[in-house]
Amino acid sequence: MTHAERLARLRLIRTPHVGPVSWHQLMQRFGSGEAALAALPDLVLRGGAGKARVAPADVAEREVDRVASLGARHVFYDEDDYSRLLGEVEGAPPVLVVRGDAAMLRRPCVAIVGARNASAVACRFARQLAADLAARDVTVVSGLARGVDTAAHVGALGGATVGVIASGIDIAFPPENAALQEKLASDQLLVAEQPPGAEPLARHFPSRNRIIAGLAHGTVVIEAAPRSGSLITARRAGDYGREVMAVPGSPLDPRAQGCNMLIREGATLIQTVDDVLEAVGPIDARMVREPTPRFVAALPQTDASDGARRALVDLLGPTPVAVDELVRQSGQAASAVQLVLLELELAGRVERHAGARVSLV
16 A cells, blocks of 8 residues: 555544544545545535535644654554454444554454453452463453453453553553553554544543454453443444353442343353353364455445435434435435435534434534
């Protein structure tokens, strides 16, 4: 890939209103980042907005230089160092900033997540489980948060562990994990979707959680409240067809309610490392499957009519609705619906949600 194409792809994902789904659709339709950038102003105009605010080239250049100065690098979705498992999921990040040994992602991976305010027993269990998995040549993936995440990373330091953060690659959060984050970046692998300098905002954590779930063959939850981020990760793992596992806890402990609920809903009950290995099945590295091609409606090369746009906008509202439902009710081809939604998203009029749903902004 040429330097100019890498910059164009980076500018595209850093442009306002271009998310992972729309980025992939633009690449599918135009074939390259440079061609997609050239077409962006016209698409935004047809979506009902004014001038497109494309990320400037010098901003992308500065990001590339900053990433290199940190000893990190950009990995695009179609490059060898990009995780095959993550590449299978809907809305996979177009580009990741990584620091460390990306070869760890080619090995079998299991995510361990849980409560930030975890009990001492939960942290001890997470640390031991991670150590046992690492001893079996399994890469442990977690989010470098307080509590269970920290314990999992520490337990796996003798093997392989991957930290996925919600900030830029140069921002340590929580601050007390700065030394651990640096150790992972130096000796293991650190992964970020956000550009350098980005603070860990609340909206970044669900995106971080989807990466954790996407990188792993299965996700183990150790202590989680019913509305916690750990359960978001578990739900995403289930959506991706990955194994969801949970460690049971006392019904008297609020921190165990989320895990007990997952088990009641069908998650695999975990007590030992053998339970994890049995749940995810044979995870010989040679058996990691090739990415499964997902059906994606090809965007039409001709523009949608004004009437088709109006009909689709009339079906949208502030409540998220499945794209499949829009296709059924509009009577339009799936490719035409996807094109109109792409134009509306680029114009800032539509927001995408998990589960292939959209809503008006």
